[in-house]
Amino acid sequence: MTAKWEKKSASNGELTFEISTDKIQEGLDKAFQKTRKQLNVPGFRKGRVPRQIFNQMYGEEALYEDALNIVLPEAYEAAIEETKIEPVDQPKIDVDSMEKGKAWVLKAVVTVKPDVKLGDYKGLSVAKQSHRVTSKEVDADIEKKREQQAELVLKEDKPAEKGDTVTIDFAGTVDGKPFDGGKAENYDLELGSNSFIPGFEDQLIGHKSDDKVDVKVTFPDDYNAEDLQGKEAVFAVTIHEIKTKELPELDDEFAKDVDEEVDSLEELKAKTHDELKKQKDDAAAQAKEDEAIQKAVDNAEVKEVPQAMIDEDVQRQLDQYLANMQQQGIDPKTYYKITGTSEDDLKKQLADGAENRVKTNLVLEAIVEAEKIVPTADEVAAEIKDLASQYGMEESAVKKALSEDMLKHDIAVKKAVAVITDSAVEESKAKAAKKDDTDKEAK
Helix, strand or coil, X not given: CCEEEEECCCCEEEEEEEECHHHHHHHHHHHHHHHHCCXXXXXXXXXXXCHHHHHHHHCHHHHHHHHHHHHHHHHHHHHHHHHCCCECCCCEEEEEECCCCCCEEEEEXXXXXXXXXXXXXXXXXXXXXXXXXXXXXXXHHHHHHHHHCCEEEECCCCCCCCCCEEEEEEEEEECCEEEEEEEEEEEEEECCCCCCCCCCHHHHCCCCCCCEEEEEEECCCCCCCHHHCCCEEEEEEEEEEEEEEECCCCCHHHHHHHCCCCCCHHHHHHHHHHHHHHHHHHHHHHHHHHXXXXXXXXXXXXXXXXXXXXXXXXXXXXXXXXXXXXXXXCCHHHHHHHHCCCHHHHHHHHHCCHHHHHHHHHXXXXXXHHCCCCCCHHHHHHHHHHHHHHHCCCHHHHHHHCCHHHHHHHHHHHHHHHHHHHHCEEECXXXXXXXXXXXXXXX
């Protein structure tokens, strides 16, 4: 096999390769066997015409196109392996020559993974994250739990206040005419929840049960119903009931109601502190990792990220997003209807950051190569076990779903992330920012 790779730009080039006469003959034989089954030639049963007769009648060249389609995939793969290029998109292949009795020559325009010139990725300065949990944060979290345990109690002969829940009938009109979705009865609305059009809830504050109120509002310019955007509306509202939240006493009984594992309010506070501490530790670790990786990416040089890789990333993100929706019982058609969007809209949204995600993967793979990271058989086995446990699958099912190469790639990338993150130096945010500016000036 003779193959030649000529780079034309950072991520494109021309691959010239040959298909040997032996391989061509194999392709012609297979093409003939396929073609003869469909031939009706006088004097021969269908599918029984001899090769010699076929060549006399049609010429061997009639088999060339089918033969090329048969042998091309293997020849292209062999050329890729020989030239050690990494295509990231389907090639555009043209025939250079197909002379009888000679090797066929083909040329392919191929988009490949771009080269990455690594910059600093070890010992990077990152902002020190706070792990401290204050008593105010603990109290705020317990107050949220208290709010969740609150009961709604009927409020009589007193005006509605922010935080109260009112039971209302309402009927809206625009220019004196009703509109779709503008009417409801016995609707429970928490004042201050901002679940209605801006200004609606505020106009009910101060009113009592049985009051009738004309609420005047203007629909936002970005309202999901285009025919109502920017329009003034009047809602005839009747208030039936007003309920206020009654919070439980902040005592041991409340603590036991909130969490069966504690026996007192002090124990609940201690447990809440530990939970918040873990959340902060996890968030700090993630922030450190994100900042260190992004700095390693910014320090690297990738001249051109192929559009094909960006498109692939967007499609992968789209598939994952819709799969998550599907798990919640929402199919794509329903999702687009509910949100008033389309697949193209979602793709545009997901495209934001796609180039950086691709560049990040390229940099991490370059670090894998630079650090000569090669996952061991034990690490692959451990990864399979972890995935099986995480997704409630049999290990054999994980092996079937993911090839060993895929598993090794993911393990190696995780190790590259560890190389960056474990060596990163945490400093005060001001010091880290100053050092970052100094590094940029030095470049």
